[in-house]
Every structure is written in structure tokens, then in C-alpha cells.
Amino acid sequence: MDFNGFDHPGGPDGGGTRSVKVMIAGGFGTGKTTMVHSVSDIKPLTTEETLTRAGVGVDRLIGVTDKTASTVSLDFGKIGINEQLVLYLFGTPGQERFWFLWNGLCKGALDAVVLVDTRRLASSFRAIEEMERQNVPVVVALNVFPDSRDHPVDEIRDALDISPYIPVVACDARDRASSRDVLIALTGHLMERSAVALELR
Amino acid sequence: MSAPRRPTDPPPSSRPRPSRGDPQGLERYYVLTGGRSGPGGSASSLDVATLIVSRTAPVPGMQHEHEEILRRCRDPLSVAELGAHLGLPFNILAVLLADLLEAGRVEARDPIPAHDAGRGPDLALLEEVLSGLQRL
Numbered sequence: 001m002d003f004n005g006f007d008h009p010g011g012p013d014g015g016g017t018r019s020v021k022v023m024i025a026g027g028f029g030t031g032k033t034t035m036v037h038s039v040s041d042i043k044p045l046t047t048e049e050t051l052t053r054a055g056v057g058v059d060r061l062i063g064v065t066d067k068t069a070s071t072v073s074l075d076f077g078k079i080g081i082n083e084q085l086v087l088y089l090f091g092t093p094g095q096e097r098f099w100f101l102w103n104g105l106c107k108g109a110l111d112a113v114v115l116v117d118t119r120r121l122a123s124s125f126r127a128i129e130e131m132e133r134q135n136v137p138v139v140v141a142l143n144v145f146p147d148s149r150d151h152p153v154d155e156i157r158d159a160l161d162i163s164p165y166i167p168v169v170a171c172d173a174r175d176r177a178s179s180r181d182v183l184i185a186l187t188g189h190l191m192e193r194s195a196v197a198l199e200l201r
Numbered sequence: 202m203s204a205p206r207r208p209t210d211p212p213p214s215s216r217p218r219p220s221r222g223d224p225q226g227l228e229r230y231y232v233l234t235g236g237r238s239g240p241g242g243s244a245s246s247l248d249v250a251t252l253i254v255s256r257t258a259p260v261p262g263m264q265h266e267h268e269e270i271l272r273r274c275r276d277p278l279s280v281a282e283l284g285a286h287l288g289l290p291f292n293i294l295a296v297l298l299a300d301l302l303e304a305g306r307v308e309a310r311d312p313i314p315a316h317d318a319g320r321g322p323d324l325a326l327l328e329e330v331l332s333g334l335q336r337l
Contacts, residue, residue, distance in 0.1 A: 017277045020330065021250035021312045039337070047249065047281045048290035074249065076281050081333030085326075088250045088279055088312075108248055110315045110330075136315070180337045187331045194324050 019086045022183070023106055025131060026115030027123025028094035031143040031173035033075045035115065036091045039179040040077025047074050049101060072098050074105075092127070103134070111137040111186050115173065118148045121159055128160065137193060139186040140168045233266060233289070234296040247295050249284075250312040252277040257306045266297050267306075274307060 024032045037044050049072050075091040090109075093101060106112070112131050116124040124140075131138045140162055142151070153168050162168065167189050172178045254277045259268040269287060278286075284294045301307040313326060 016254065016310065017252060018310055019250045019252050019277075019279060019312045020326070021248070045282060045285035047284035049249075074281070076249070076285075078279075078282070079333070079337065081330055085329055085333065086252070086277075086279075087330065087333070088281065090249065090281070105249070108250070108312050108314055110313075176337070180334055184331065184334050187327055187334060191324060191327045191331070194327060198324070 017084055017086060019088055020081075020110045021088050021090065021108060022186075023090055023092055023109045023112035023131075023136065024115065025092040025112050025124075025127040025138075026094065026143075027117070027120065027125075027127060029120075030094070030115040030117045030124055032091040032094060032115055035113070035141075035143075035171075035173040035179045035182075036075050036077040036089050038174055038176045039079065039183065040089060041080055042078045044075055044077040047076065048072070049074055049105075072101060106131070106134050106136050109136050111139075111190055113182055113186060114138050114140050115143050116140055116156070116160065117145060118142050118151050118156060119145065121156070125160065128162065132163075137186075137190050138166060139182060139189055140166060141173075141182045142168065142170045143173045144170055230290070230293045233264075234293055237296050246311065247280055247298060247309060248312055249279065249281040249291065251280050252310040252312075253280060253283060253298065254278075254308050254310065255306065256308055264297075267301060270297065270301060271306060277310065 024035050026032050033044075072093050074093065077089045079087040079089065081087050090105065092105060114124055114127045114131060128138065128140065140160065142148075142153070142156060153170070157164075157168050167185055169182055169185050171182045253270070253274045255271045255274040257271065259271045263271075266287065266289075270283060273283060273286060280291065280294060280298070283289075284291055287294065289297075298307065298309070302309060313323075
């Protein structure tokens, strides 16, 4: 076995690989897992988050024998940005009963995509609100399903009551290039925000 | 003459030994962590996107899961990926990682924070991300 690299002379800040975290949020069934799958470099994986971590009283778990009752699955993928930087994409749990997990999950996230199914706008209201509340920059991506009506972006923006500075883009979450373009739009949005922040200093 | 023996359960020693990972679900987690439910100290800040990197090779006699973590993290691997590969939920894995962190056997690299002292993310970082995405 090759154990080269075990003695990192530089220590933790020795210029090694780092990560950034991007969230894929949205209501139940809006295509979050689909987007993670289409844009990830690796076969997407699932990890389990336990509810106890989020502060559910341990006593409430007593007698729970069904493991699925105490854990929630997170789908995630990975994009190698360059030799030194890895981007992790985490799909947020869509079910309402898991919203409380979001605080921990979104902490430290660079930004987020909020997916919207234009046939069921209301299912993503909460996701947009949560991201704004947590101060995570977002881009709203309308996932165009085959039987979606053609909605002008402005109409959707009004219906969702989105702040004027949040970009709204259309995409097909099943398509790699389309999903990548959403992430590019998101990064561009963040760069504009940062540039403005720099000017204001 | 001995009386016919009543069939009994085999003595414990002759029962098939439980193989590693035999206990299921919560019982398995209890065994793995020695009953600890959550990490303290340095591991309590672990994130799903935190990268773990081994600093030492596995040594004989180590708990199997510790050994497995050291083996898999020769190249940096996120806590989420480790959890997926080892089939362990976050908080159980965090307990195991806390042991390794305390012993100096792994290092943990937090994700690059979104906000740097009240400013937005670093422009240079965003440019890096952008050009990486454009190459996809």
C-alpha cells in the first residue's frame, strides 16, 4: 500500500484540497435528486442524517425500532472544480417534516439552487423563504417538465414573490449541460453580489 | 449407560460467531460507538462537506471502522462520502471521527466558509468555481 502523503509537512493549512458546499433545494418532487444526478462527476450517493443531531429529544426515540423513523437520507454529488477544489452538491430533504434539519445543513453553504415545478409553485415557497432567512444566496430554477405550461419568467417571479435581485432561470434538471448552466448562473450572481459588496466598502 | 440426552441449545462457544456488522440498526451503532451518541470537542463542528484526510497508516488492533476510515481517506474524502461508503449515519460517524481527530490520526478541513468577515464569498474563489463549471 502506498501511504505517501501521510506526513503532511504543512499541516491542515498546507495548501491541500478544500471543499465548497452548494445546496439543491425545493419542494418535494421538484427534481432535486434528478439535478444532483445529472451534474455530479461521481455516481450520486446517499448518506444518512440522524434526527437526534438536530436536537430531537432522545426520549422520543425510545421504543423506535424502525430505523427509518429516526434518520433522513440526503442525496449528494460531487464536481471536481480543479486539483485543489471540490464542490459538493447536497439535495435538501423535500418533505415538510424535515425542514428543521435545514439550519444545520445550510450552514456554511456557498449558495443554493431552489428548484420550482411550475405546475406546483406553492411546493417551493417554503424553500425560498428558508434560504432567504438563512442568508444563503439563491438562484431560482424553473424545472421545465414535459407537460409544464409555458410561463413567462416575470409571471412566475410575481407569483413566487421573489426579490427583484434573485435570478430566475429555466432548466431541464435531467440534462447535464442545462443543470451546469444553472450552477454557472448562480456563481455569476454571487460574483456580482461580491463585486457590489466590494464597491460599497 | 447414560440416559438419552435431551437436545439442548448448543453451548455459546459453539454458536456461529457473530460476524462483524452482525448487529443491526441502532444496536450496531451502539456497539460501534461504545454507546456514545454524539461527538464533543473538535468533531462537533464537522459538516457533511468537511474533508477528512488520514495522517497515519492504520495500525494492527485498531477498531475495524477506524482502520477503514484511515484507508479510505488517504485522499481527502468528505464526511458525507465516508458515511455513504461505510453505511453509517452522520452522528455515528462523527463519534468515530472524534476518536481519530483526538489521536491526531486524521485532519479535518472545513468547507470554505461562504462569508468572510461579513463580506460575500471571495471573488477569486468564485472565479475558480466558475471556470471549473465551464469546463464540465
